[in-house]
Amino acid sequence: MQAHIRDLQRTFDEAEVNSDIEALNTLLADDFRSIGEQGYVLDKQQWLGKFADFHYTRLESSEVDVCLYGATAIVRCVQRCQSTWRDAEMSLTGRVGQVWVQLTEGWKLAGIQFSSIGHT
Numbered sequence: 001m002q003a004h005i006r007d008l009q010r011t012f013d014e015a016e017v018n019s020d021i022e023a024l025n026t027l028l029a030d031d032f033r034s035i036g037e038q039g040y041v042l043d044k045q046q047w048l049g050k051f052a053d054f055h056y057t058r059l060e061s062s063e064v065d066v067c068l069y070g071a072t073a074i075v076r077c078v079q080r081c082q083s084t085w086r087d088a089e090m091s092l093t094g095r096v097g098q099v100w101v102q103l104t105e106g107w108k109l110a111g112i113q114f115s116s117i118g119h120t
Contacts, residue, residue, distance in 0.1 A: 005073045005100055005107070008100060024048060025048060027109050028047065031043075032109060053085055058081060062080075072102070076095065079096050
């Protein structure tokens with residue numbers, strides 16, 4: 001099961017890099033919440049809407065750790081990314097925590113939280 005969750009995490013990363021709203025919509029739980037590295041909170045529609053102004057140019061996850069707790073999985077990793085927001089280039093290295101939950105329709109990402117660990 002850990003391998004399946006790692007595959008979902010990679011699929012999520014790929015969907016983000018490709019700004020694949022359809023795939024992201026399928027992967028996110030309806031009550032999904034994101035907590036950004038500066039403390040802001042986005043719900044599912046806000047998260048999907050950010051791709052109007054935001055695009056990844058590179059996203060790499062490493063040090064991926066998956067812990068299973070019944071129908072819940074916690075994923076922790078380090079992400080290094082480069083992106084643009086409203087044409088401004090950004091670079092960030094951060095620790096990311098994801099909460100995946102198993103629902104009747106399959107595994108969904110219910111929450112994600114980012115913590116900056118400096119620039120690279």
